[in-house]
Amino acid sequence: MxxxxxxxxxxxxxxxxxxxxxxxxxxxxxxxxxxxxxxxxxxxxxxxxxxxxxxxxxxxxxxxxxxxxxxxxxxxxxxxxxxxxxxxxxxxxxxxxxxxxxxxxxxxxxxxxxxxxxxxxxxxxxxxxxxxxxxxxxxxxxxxxxxxxxxxxxxxxxxxxxxxxxxxxxxxxxxxxxxxxxxxxxxxxxxxxxxxxxxxxxxxxxxxxxxxxxxxxxxxxxxxxxxxxxxxxxxxxxxxxxxxxxxxxxxxxxxxLREMSEVAVLNANYLLAQLKDAYELPFDRLCMHEFVLSARTLKRPEALMIEPTETEAKETLDDFVEAMLEIVRDASEHPELLKDAPHDRPVGRVDEVKAAKRAVVRYLFEDHPDLSADSDGARQLEAQKGA
Ligand SMILES: Cc1ncc(COP(=O)(O)O)c(C=O)c1O
Incomplete structure (x- = not known):
């Protein structure tokens, strides 16, 4: 390029x-x-x-x-x-x-x-x-x-x-x-x-x-x-x-070129084989490059689409399986842990939909107060803060 x-x-x-x-x-x-x-x-x-x-x-x-x-x-x-x-x-x-x-x-x-x-x-x-x-x-x-x-x-x-x-x-x-x-x-x-x-x-x-x-x-x-x-x-x-x-x-x-697809399909079936006893599998067949699981035994209807692609290493797939199995264990033993996860990040859950729909360009105003003090955006921001 x-x-x-x-x-x-x-x-x-x-x-x-x-x-x-x-x-x-x-x-x-x-x-x-x-x-x-x-x-x-x-x-x-x-x-x-x-x-x-x-x-x-x-x-x-x-x-x-x-x-x-x-x-x-x-x-x-x-x-x-x-x-x-x-x-x-x-x-x-x-x-x-x-x-x-x-x-x-x-x-x-x-x-x-x-x-x-x-x-x-x-x-x-x-x-x-x-x-x-x-x-x-x-x-x-x-x-x-x-x-x-x-x-x-x-x-x-x-x-x-x-x-x-x-x-x-x-x-x-x-x-x-x-x-x-x-x-x-x-x-x-x-x-x-x-x-x-x-x-x-x-x-x-x-x-x-x-x-x-x-x-x-x-x-x-x-x-x-x-x-x-x-x-x-x-x-x-x-x-x-x-x-x-x-x-x-x-x-x-x-x-x-077919190896690309063969590995994508192999990776997906590798994950499927390891997760199908822990989660519900709506269609119990060999899958192609992706598969759908249901987590409805853990939470109300919750479909999971899993598509590892051909590019993931086996170590990454194994880490993913371990994390998915841990979620199932936590759901029955410590459900509260899941409710306020993630625990290891400076920011918890981000509401991306709200962020996109009601974007607040706070840093712009804070970095350039002279430019923005009298702008429509600043007034809107003030109104939102007050709301
Ligand atoms: C089955 C299927 N069809 C169509 C699309 C749409 O493709 P695009 O996101 O490039 O518009 C997607 C995207 O995820 C898809 O999974």
Whole structure:
């Protein structure tokens, strides 16, 4: 990222002076298409959720092109879905149809059959699901949707469970988004920028956002001339720093990319095996890269989602297990200890939601009293202190 050719680029740099950056983007597109098992990629969306919205806009453009946009109004989502899925469906102007989960944690196929018809535009599914379970009926599910003329959307936020092992395109999905910040560079959190590229099957390629990054012999360029495109979904070329990190991360594994997923899955099952007797396990199956436990025997409904990723050392996993088991012991022997934990920090529990909603920029005023004495902010602060 610190190479001058990457670091000093301007978003409006002419193509001739940005050949290296364009080549990196083109190569990343090619790799992601291969990982997805699909035909074409756009790197533009800035996060998983924006990838979802973009994918649904592609779905709409596809059905509009076929004259079916008015009839196909519904998108099916399982009741285990991540909250961004129904939000994206609604923002894209579709209606959400929920499908139930069966006792093994798969989509309930019988329920599904009653919900898919000529008004269905598609399914939105993350596989493995948010419960960390791979849907055992995915091919059957894809058949149900394709027979009804509908499309399959893959929420790739959990792709690091299957990357290099199985491909969404082979499972029957037509549109995929990647969470580059989860799978390929900055696993989980950190608050940094994200990347939510999308990959599509060939019949959806004409609708992808512009510009596409294309190769002409030894040169790379942006291509805008795509008459059926949904247009731009983000300023400039997308989150370029994330592309560099993701590309470097993928290349560091090279042909052994599947090891990333294998270790993520191994780590999760290692934790599952050690915690499942102490906590309640709603679905007793081998998990993928994450699993859900319930702590409802300790506290009123309390779901725990545990996702160690491929990057944690065994010592860290063991420390985590020890801490989780200690919590169970304390809950029955010294519950008061848990109620006012943590005990070893200068600050106890921080109410982050309140801090975000009612930010008080106290230090600014205290450090610069002359600047702020008569400001609106200072008056607000005084009012809050008095309240
Ligand atoms: C299953 C699933 N889908 C979508 C998203 C949304 O991704 P992003 O946070 O990049 O918008 C997440 C994020 O945690 C997720 O876990």
């Amino acid at each position: 610190n190479f001058p050719g990457f670091r000093d680029l301007h978003p409006l740099q002419e193509e001739e002076g940005a050949q290296g950056a364009l080549e990196l983007m083109w190569r990343l597109q090619e790799i992601l298409a291969e990982v997805a098992g699909l035909h074409a990629v756009s790197l533009q969306p800035a996060a998983g959720s924006q990838g979802e919205l973009t994918g649904l806009m592609l779905m709409r453009a596809y059905f509009t092109d076929r004259g079916e946009a008015e009839t196909r109004r519904k998108v099916v989502i399982p009741d285990t879905a991540h909250g961004t899925n129904p939000a994206s469906v609604t923002m894209a102007g579709y209606e959400v149809t929920h499908v139930q989960t069966d006792p093994r944690g798969n989509i309930d196929v019988d329920d599904l059959r009653t919900k898919v018809d000529a008004q269905t535009a598609g399914l939105m599914l993350t596989n493995p699901s948010t419960l960390g379970l791979f849907d055992e009926n995915i091919e059957e599910i894809a058949r149900i949707f394709h027979d009804a003329g509908a499309l399959m959307y893959y929420d790739g936020a959990n792709l690091n469970a299957v990357c290099g092992i199985s491909r969404p395109g082979d499972m029957g999905f037509d549109i995929v988004h990647f969470n580059l910040h989860k799978t390929f560079s900055q696993p989980h959190g950190g608050g940094g920028p994200g990347g939510g590229p999308i990959a599509v099957r060939d019949r959806l390629e004409p609708f992808l956002p512009v510009p596409a990054v294309v190769r002409d012999g030894e040169r790379f360029r942006y291509e805008y001339d795509r008459p059926k495109t949904i247009g731009k979904v983000r300023g400039f070329a997308g989150p370029f720093g994330v592309f560099v990190r993701s590309y470097a991360y993928i290349r560091s594994y090279g042909p052994r």
